[in-house]
Amino acid sequence: MQLRFECHLTGADYVTQQGWLSATLPCCPLHPHGDCGFARHGTYERVSPPGTRVARWYCPEGHRTFSLLPDCLAARLSGTLSEVEAVVRAAEQAPSLEALCKHQRLDIELPGALRWVRRRVQDVHGALHRIKGVLGDTFANVAPTLTAFADHLEVEPVLVALRGIAAAWLDVLPKPLGFAPRRRRGRSALPRLQHRAGPDPPGCPA
Known part of the structure; x- marks a missing residue:
């Protein structure tokens, strides 16, 4: 846990x-x-x-x-929250994810780079949706994007700040911000009882 x-x-x-x-x-x-x-x-x-x-x-x-x-590290994603935020902020401002991927993850081919970027965008926007749900009085009128949250909070990096702001809700907020357990198909979201010992899996970051 x-x-x-x-x-x-x-x-x-x-x-x-x-x-x-x-x-x-x-x-x-x-x-x-x-x-x-x-x-x-x-x-x-x-x-x-x-x-x-x-x-x-x-x-x-x-x-x-x-x-x-x-607070600096992303949950269940390799790297820091600031690194994840930089990718998502760039995606929000790019004309398309394909255009963005010309400058992201140049070590892998385009389909892999698209999956890598899309996963981070979906995860972060999903977390922002959940924050709007649990902190509706604060973020009710804020769009679930990092750009909108940054304008509202007047702080950067946004994700690091949000981990503190939403500290009481981290157990129900999804990665990379919170620590909610993975949902498995056909099963309720039950907490994992044990961390695996040893380092993260080898190879490219998730």
Whole structure:
């Protein structure tokens, strides 16, 4: 299970300063009164930014791991929230995704680049729709785009700011902003009980 690590470092600074060493989780989220064997459980590595690690804890009684994801990192997408935001902002302003992909992910062919960009646009716009639902009084008249949210909040980067603004709702907000579990076809969205150990899968970022 991912939890928020309130952290004002950029992705590069988080790596340089080894920000995961300062992450703390004082008690077990499942057993706040203790006596469950809750303890730090090392770290796991992320592909990007290179050198990134995320602090992790384990509850033996609940058979569940917990990790503290810093505000700079995207949830269930490789890279930082600012990097994701840059792609989506560019897509919102581009004449077409095909035109944008001439300058994005030049290491892969156009169909793959389109999927890569489209996935980020859909994920971010989906998260903004959900934020409008849970924070309707604040964002009722704001279009579910990063451009509109930036104008309304007068802040950049928008996604990093929104993780703090919507902190109480992160468990129901989808990636890359929140930590809501994946929905599986034909099944309800049940939380995963365990993080996989070790680094992210090899190969190109998702």
